[in-house]
Amino acid sequence: MSIDAPFLNRRQLLQRTAAGFGSAALAALIGSPARALSTAAFPHVPAPLFKPRAKRVIFLFMNGGPSHVDTFDPKPALAKFAGQQPSGELFKKSKGSGFMPSPLTFAKYGQSGIDVSSTLPHIARVIDDCCIVRSMHTDVPNHEPALLQMHTGNVQPIRPSLGSWLVYGLGSENENLPGYVVLRPSNQIVVGPALWSNSFLPAQYQATSVNTSDMHVEKLLANIKNPALTRPQQRQQLDLLGQLNESHLKQRDGDPQLEAQIQTMETAFRMQAEAMNTFDIGREPQSVRDLYGDSPFARSCLLARRLVEDGVRFVTVYYTATGTQPWDTHTNHDATHPKLCRDSDQATAALIADLKARGMLEDTLVVWGGEFGRTPYAENKESAKAGRDHHHTAFSMLLAGGGIKAGQAYGASDDFGMVATEKPVHVHDLHATLLHLVGLDHEKLTYRYAGRDFRLTDVFGNVVKDICVS
C-alpha cells in the first residue's frame, strides 16, 4: 500500500513524516520489507551497503558485570603476585588486599584452543562457534553510565538504544510481532527503561518489554487476549468495526491514513494468535527445554530463540532473576560468581547450539556480556569473603553467529587483566561492528533531531573487521 505518494518526492514525504503528519506512510511501512522502510520513508537510512551477515540479534546481558579474569581471560600472574597492590593509574584507589587470583582452572577447548574457565563447561563445548573479545573497555566504572553506554552509546539517559536503532535501520521481519523485545525476569533493573528507550526515534521503534517471571502467555504480554470474548466473538466484533470503518473511509475519499488504521487493526487481531503461539515456550518439547535448563534466564533464552525464529529483529535477555544486578559481586565473589556462571553457561551454550542445529546461527548474532568487567584485585581486606569491584579498562565479551569470525580470542589485556592493551575495542567499536554485521553503516545510520544528525556511535567507533567474516 502506498499513500498519495506518487505526488510526493522523498524529501516531502520525510518532511511530512517529521511533522507528525505522515502516519499513513509510517503505518504502511511497518512490517514491510527492510528495504522499503529504509529507502522510501527515511532517506537518512542508507540501504545496506554490504551483504548483511546477521538478520537478527540476541543480546544476553549479564547485569552487574561478570569478571573477565574468572571467565574468558585467564591471568596466571594474579596468583604469582597475589596480595600485591596494583600500580599505575586507578579509577579508585585499591583499598583491599591486592591482586586476587581466580580460584578456577582454565583449559583450552575445541579446535581453536580458546581458554575457558572451569565454570563454563557448556560454553567450552561450543567455543569454536564463538569469538571472545578480551580487550573491551568502556568510559566509566559505575553501573548507570556504563549500562547506558553499552545500550545507547552515551553515558546520559537521553539517546535511543541499540535495538531501536537496529529496528529503525532494518524494519521488522514479521508485522504480526513487535520488532524489538526486551525479556527481563523482574522489573527491577538498574537504570531501567532508559536502557531500551527509543528516545527521539518514533514510537514504532520502541521495545516491547516483557516481564518473564510468569511465563504464561497472557501474563507476558499486556492486552494480548480479550478477557471476555472468544476469538470468533471478537472476529464478529471486528467485522462490524471493519464495515463501519469502510463506510467512514468511503465518505472520506479513501484517505490513506484511515485505511492504514484499518489494516493495523487486522494486524493486531492476527498478532494475538501469532504472539500467543510464539511467546509460548510450553510448545517446546521437553528435550529442548532440558537443553536450556530450568531457570528464569534459561527460559528467557529459549523464548528469545522462539522470537527470533518468528521474525523478531532484536531481543535482549537480562540476567536479573536473583537481584537487580546479580553479577555485581562486591563481596563473596569466589562463591557467588561460579553459581551465576553455571546458570548462564548452560542456557547460553544451549541457545548457540540450538540456533546452529536449526541453521539459524549463521544469520543470528548472539552477544554475551555485561556493562564492564571486575577488578583483578580484591575490593576488601577480609580475604575469605573478598569481592571484586567494577572494572572498565579491560573486560571480555562473547560473540557468536551472524557473521562473526568464530574460533578466535581477539585482543588482549595486560598480564593482570588491568588494561586492554592489544587491539582495544571500545563500546563504540562494538556498536559499529554489530551494526556492520546486520548491514548498516554506523556513520550513515542517522536521525535528524534537534538540528543535527544523531548516530548510535556519535562521532566515534570503528568496525572491528578482524572479528567479522569478510
Next chain:
Amino acid sequence: MRSRLGTFAVALLLALFVNLRAIAAAPPDFDHDVKPILEQYCFKCHGPEKQKAGLRLDQKPSALKGGESGEPAIVPGNALKSHLLQLVTTNDPEQAMPPKGDRLKPQEVALLQRWVETGAHWVDQSQPAVEIVAVNPDAPISDRDRQFWSFVAPRRVAPPVTRNVAWSRTVIDRFVLAGLEARQLEPSGDAPKAVVVRRLSYDLTGLPPAPDEVEAFLGDEAADAYERLVDRLLASPAFGERLASLWLPLARYGEDQAHQVGSDTKLFYPNAWRYREWVVNAFNRDLPYDKFLLFQIAADKLPEATPDDQAALGFIGLGPKYYNRGRIEVMADEWEDRVDTVMRTTQGLTVACARCHDHKFDPISSRDYYALAGVFASTRMVNKTADGKVQKADAKAEQVDPATLHIVEDAEPHDLNLFIRGNVNRKGPLVPRHFLSVLSSGEPAPFKEGSGRKELALAIADRNNPLTARVIANRIWGQFFGQPIVLTPSNFGHSGQPPANPELLDHLALSLMDNGWSIKSLVREIVLSSTYRQSPAGNAKNARVDPANEMLWRMNRRRLTVEQWRDAVLFASGRLETGGGKSVDLDDAANVRRTLYARISRLKLNDLLMQFDYPDPNVHSEKRSVTNTPIQKLFVLNSPFMIAQSKALAARLAADAPQSEEARIRYAYQVLFAHGPNEAEMKLGIEFLQEPEDSPMTRWQQYAQILLASNEALYVD
C-alpha cells in the same frame, strides 16, 4: 617561609604520622592532587549542587571567602588560619568534617596543608587556563548572518489583494488565499456545521462537544453563532488544559528522573504538578505571552510576579538531574539541558549544538553557548517551601510538603570558561554571560544582575526579538492545522525548514504582539478564519499541485493526541472527572481525570502514553510523531480500561436513551461523533445487537466498544 614550613612538617609528623618526604616534594598540583581530595570528601555538600552552611569549595573565590562562619576556608600560605584545615583535622565530633563517612587520610591532610602553605595555587574556572584555542576570534556576526529570514524582524505588509474576494473572512485568509492563487490552487468551502463544532471543540478544549451543545449550535441561525461558540469555548477552563498539552512537552515536563539509584527519591519532583497548574491557569487567564516567558525564566527576580507565579520557575526547576551531580562534566550536561530547553522552546534555535564547536549552520558560536550556559551555572535548582525557605536537598519525595515548589534561584554568579570541544578538562577563555550575538545589536552586553536570568528573560520576551513571537505563533498554528508553517518548529535556523508562507507567519507574529501578546486573541483570529473552517474533502486538481497541502487548500484530517483520545473515551462513557491537582498514574483504574493530569515519569513513561506517541519527557520535544502500531490496537481491543469504558458507555446509553434500540444507537453517534448514523450504519448496529447474548460482555457493551474503537472516534475532520 621555609622555616615555617619546617615547623609545620614537624608538627604534622608528630600529629599525623606523615611521611616527611611527601612534604618536602614539589608544590601539589591543584587539578591532579588537590581537587580529587576535595571532590571525594567535600563537594557533595559544598559544591555546585549544595552549599551547606553557605560554603562552596569548587570555586576559588567562594572557597577563599568561606561560608556562614565568616572564617575564610582557605588562606593561601597559612594552613593554620584556613578553616578547612582546622575542620578536617579536629577531633571535636561536633566540628569534624566530613561529618559522615571516612575522615581524610593523613597523607591527604598533609597534601592539602602543603598546597595551602605553598600558596593554594588554583587553576579554576575564574582563572583562564593556559590553553587558548583557535575559536573563531570572537566570531563576528556579519551583516549577511543577520539577514537570514528568521533573524530579521517580522515584516508588516498590507494584506494582499486576491482575485477571489468572496472566500476570505479575515486578514489571515487573504494571506492564505494569496499563497493559493499564486499556485493556481482553489480554497475549499466551509465544512458542515456539525463537523466544525466537533473540530473546534477538540481544538479549543481537547474534548468533543456534548450532544446538546451540538444541537444548540446547529439550531442557532444568528450571524454571530459561530463567534459566540468560539468565545464560549475560549472561556472554558478546558482551554488552558488544551494549550498546556502543547506547552508541557516543550518544557520536557516530568516528575522524576530518568534513572534512580536504588529506591532513592530525593531528586524526584512530587509537586511538579504545581508548575502544570500554573501553565493551565496562565493560558486560562490569558497571561500575555511575554509575561508567560518572563515568569518561567525569572519570576523570582520580577516585582510583578506574585507568590503564586513562582511556580512558573518549574520550567527550569523541573529539568533533569543526572547521575553523579558532584562532577563538573555532569553539571555541564545539565546546563546543556537548560540552554537547549529554553532556546529551542522560545527561540527555535538549536544553540546546544554549539557546546562542542561553533554551530555548523547558524551564526551561533561556542562563546554564545557558554555565555548562556554560564547563566544556568549561576542558577541552582531548589525545593522552596511556602514560606520561601530552601528545603534540604536530601529530602525524600514522600517528605516534601505539598506546597513546596521545585524551582530555581541564583547561586553565586560566575562566568564559565569555554570548554574546548565540550571537554570540561580543556578550558578555553572565560566567556562573560550574555545573550546570543546574532540577536544583539552590536556586541552583546554582558549580564550584570546576579545569574543573568532576568536579563536573559528580558532579551527573549522583547518585542524586538525577531524569533519569540514567530516561534509561538507557528506552534499555535500547528495545533489547529496539524502542520505548522515552519515544519521544524524548534529549528528556525539554516538547517530547519523555511516557512511555507512567510507573510502569513509574520502577520500572526505581529498580530500576537499588537494584541498585547494575547494568546487567546491569536487563537480567536485563527479559528474565525475561513481557512480554519474549510472542509477536509479532497480536490484532485489541487492535490496534483500541492499533495502535502502545504498551502492549506483544505483542512487536514487529524488523528487525536493521546490526551484528546483518552479524554474523549471517558467523556463518552460519562466517567470523565474535571479538575487537576496532584498527579495520578494512568494505570490506576480509578483515574478518570483528564489525561493531562497523569503522572509523567522520566524513569518509566506510562505504557499508554508511550505507545500513543506522548513524547519522551527527558528532553524538549518539538513535535509528536504520529505512529500507527498494532500495540495501540491491542490496547483498544483488550485493555481493562477500554472494557470498563465500553461497559460504562453501554450503561450510559441505556440510561439516557431508553426509548428504543434505534434511539440508543442515534444517541451513541451523537455523543461520539456529533451526528446521527446513516441508514446503513443504523441497520448494521441493529443487526449486531439482535444476535443472542453469548459472552460476559453484553451485545451492547461489545457494540459500545466497536464505536469507541472506530476510526471516526480517533480522527477529527
